[in-house]
Amino acid sequence: MLADGITHIELKNIPYTANSTPSTQAIVQVIGQNGAFGNISRLSEFEWVAFANRGNTTTDLKIMWKNVLYNSTGNNLTTRGQQAFDTIWGNMNLRNDIFGAGISRSDAQLDFVDLITELDNPNVTNPKLYSFIKSE
């Protein structure tokens, strides 16, 4: 946590590729109820950083996280994706930050899928949901 008291940073000294699967612990640290998504109020308060000197690229890291959350074959959320959504929905501050206020749970879940698959949209240069993923 930085000195401003709110920025959470998770550092990873592991070489990942787009096809990697992060460890259970690494996933739960982000999407679990007691992980980052359960404890931050804004998505911008969290950074998940994998060291660039281990060959990590931001593009690969984002694809890897997309595969954690979404089953592209079945076009649906994975179990982890559903867990991530449930955690965000249970955190009122983060829920409002990502989905806005006054939205139903079913609509928010549709928005969540759209936010995940936005990574495949060539017209979107900086997909919002992946903004916490960095290679430095």
Add this chain to the structure above:
Amino acid sequence: MNKVSFTLTEIKKGVRNYGLYKDKYVHSDQNDNIFFDEKLIINDADGASIFNINESLIQILDKEKGCYYFNGNLVRSKFFIIESSQTLTLLATSAGRRITRGVYERDVVVLNNDLQNSSKQILKNTKDNLIYYTNEFFLLGNKTNLNTYTLSSAEALWHFNLLDLGTYTPLHKQEQKHFEVGKFLGVWQNELLVACDGGLLLAINQESGVITRQWQGLPKGADDYLQNVLRGQLPQQDYVYQLNQAKNRIEAFFLHYYFYIDLESGTLHLINCKDNLKKYQIEQFKYSSAYAEDETHLYTKVTYDRGTLGTDYIPTGLCAFNKQTLEIDWQYRFDQHDDYLQTENPQLSDNKLYQLSADKVLYIFEKEVDV
């Protein structure tokens, strides 16, 4: 001096979420059952979404596109109200109709006292949220726009675009961001008070839409530590600001400071609480999106100095901050780490203080008398 103290009187496990109703509470369990006073009142709602509209009205979202209201009785409705205590009419919006990701259309309606039926549709297919209303006008908005309309005929009055305010640099970042509406704080006299992401606080004339005052940057005299940590800015997290109960101060807790703006004079005040916090081994206040308040105190979350306490984690707790002395009167330390209270904030009823934890335990403290 109106000191205060509390005793932990109840520990209730398995509480997913809760809302206060008079001196009792409505709560959900992990299976989305909703209870009031331990009696099951709904068996399949969205247990994560319980909201206090006011002290005698609770809203619970259902799993479709409607909600329940609990006011002693249970009412199912397809309209969503916002609190407005001084108006003759009750405004609400219909459920959002999804257009695309993040874009929803709603209607603004006058809701009958039964909370179920609407007698009049005021505005159709707006993409904005209802934020605030008086007997004369209502305010709709999103992150970058504020729009007001007459209540009688939904005639547009004024429009305010935050993109006109330019950009700011987020702390520790390189990029430029536009200011966004983060939190509508309330109204002081004729001014709408808005906290923006980026550490900008606005006062907007509610009749004209013109900015009357704005606050940005730390007050003069802020110490070197704070200047260094926040780079001369007010905290950029819009959610930390709150209009006080008397509605004459915007206030916030951050690091080891209590900050407020006196709305009468417009002056910024920064109270360094470090020495006072140190007496209780408290390191700092936690960034929070709401503070509980009564006539004499503010209640908020704190973290403790693990070095002094000799723990291998940062303990967390609650404190009562005396509004007159600007000192801590009471604190309670949980033997848990700093994320134990997550983003849940303390809530207060007449003589009880409530705090929900990460492991879904609701702690209930009772106020002691004659402190």
